[in-house]
Amino acid sequence: MSTERPKDQKAAGQAALLSYLLLGVCFGFTLTKSEVLSWFRIQEMFRFQSPRMYEIIASAVVVAAASVALVRWVALKSISGEPISIPPKSLGRGIRYAVGGTIFGLGWALTGACPGPLFALVGNGVTVMIVAIGSALAGTWLYGLLRPRLPH
Amino acid sequence: MLSITSAPWPWYVAGPVIGLFVPALLIVGNRVFGVSSNLRHVCSAVLPGKLDYFRYDWKRIGLWNLLFAAGILAGGFLASHWGASQNVAISPQTRIDLAKLGIHDFSGLAPREVFTWSALLTLKGFISVVLGGFLVGFGTAYAGGCTSGHAISGLADFQLPSLIAVVGFFAGGLLATYFILPLIL
Numbered sequence: 180m181s182t183e184r185p186k187d188q189k190a191a192g193q194a195a196l197l198s199y200l201l202l203g204v205c206f207g208f209t210l211t212k213s214e215v216l217s218w219f220r221i222q223e224m225f226r227f228q229s230p231r232m233y234e235i236i237a238s239a240v241v242v243a244a245a246s247v248a249l250v251r252w253v254a255l256k257s258i259s260g261e262p263i264s265i266p267p268k269s270l271g272r273g274i275r276y277a278v279g280g281t282i283f284g285l286g287w288a289l290t291g292a293c294p295g296p297l298f299a300l301v302g303n304g305v306t307v308m309i310v311a312i313g314s315a316l317a318g319t320w321l322y323g324l325l326r327p328r329l330p331h
Numbered sequence: 332m333l334s335i336t337s338a339p340w341p342w343y344v345a346g347p348v349i350g351l352f353v354p355a356l357l358i359v360g361n362r363v364f365g366v367s368s369n370l371r372h373v374c375s376a377v378l379p380g381k382l383d384y385f386r387y388d389w390k391r392i393g394l395w396n397l398l399f400a401a402g403i404l405a406g407g408f409l410a411s412h413w414g415a416s417q418n419v420a421i422s423p424q425t426r427i428d429l430a431k432l433g434i435h436d437f438s439g440l441a442p443r444e445v446f447t448w449s450a451l452l453t454l455k456g457f458i459s460v461v462l463g464g465f466l467v468g469f470g471t472a473y474a475g476g477c478t479s480g481h482a483i484s485g486l487a488d489f490q491l492p493s494l495i496a497v498v499g500f501f502a503g504g505l506l507a508t509y510f511i512l513p514l515i516l
Contacts, residue, residue, distance in 0.1 A: 203402015
């Protein structure tokens with residue numbers, strides 16, 4: 180029995196990895212069919228000319244919040260057996276959230292895409308977004324380099 | 332009758348479905364929904380250098396998320412080949428405003444005048460794709476999350492840092508929309 184266990188765990192781990200891939204496929208499909216990956220929709224949102232994006236974000240947050248509350252209330256464990264928890268983000272001085280958030284917002288409006296949609300756009304054939312992903316990697320790397328010197 | 336392959340899904344389908352990815356990932360393996368961490372994982376895997384920020388076990392921490400991102404790409408491909416593709420029906424006022432800025436091709440998901448390989452070395456193409464992408468990568472790393480990690484997961488968990496980040500997202504987005512795009516488009 181005990182010799183079977185590591186093998187079972189490995190199989191379970193691989194099944195979980197496959198589920199993440201499949202969930203990703205569903206998410207990419209959702210991003211496309213909901214059009215939230217479109218530069219045009221992002222412009223419409225930032226110009227306050229349609230409630231659509233706000234309705235989508237707000238209803239996503241409400242459904243996610245209700246689900247998280249429910250998961251906590253029933254003290255659900257994950258399929259992998261761990262107790263479910265969302266680690267709290269430390270506020271610190273809050274500078275990283277305000278400044279980093281604003282910098283990301285600039286990029287969000289310029290590319291018309293946040294990280295999830297960047298991948299989905301490449302899949303949709305907007306292949307020039309591979310360059311945007313490459314740039315985003317460079318940006319993340321530069322943050323890693325400057326991190327000790329930046330206020331957080 | 333609504334077909335899942337027809338675009339666009341109405342907001343009351345799109346939003347709740349997006350929200351359900353939060354509990355789905357928690358239930359599968361206690362993972363917090365967020366895409367931008369993948370940029371860090373790739374840096375960690377490819378070019379960690381001597382930077383503390385990239386020195387961790389990216390396979391243990393991030394393999395699941397990299398697979399999720401690969402799935403997003405595949406899902407986009409699937410969606411674009413399954414069901415009739417159509418143009419994004421934005422509001423007439425947005426169309427007028429964008430036309431004034433010089434956008435005339437409203438077909439596809441992003442304007443072809445800006446988001447094609449041949450436009451990459453024009454000013455608008457370079458700033459939108461190269462600089463925009465760079466700011467996305469730097470900003471999400473600095474803020475510790477993007478739209479999925481902060482605006483969906485963080486807000487759903489009532490985390491104040493995420494609320495500050497989301498206010499920042501919109502501040503930056505409005506700045507770019509009203510002050511930068513008119514200069515470059």
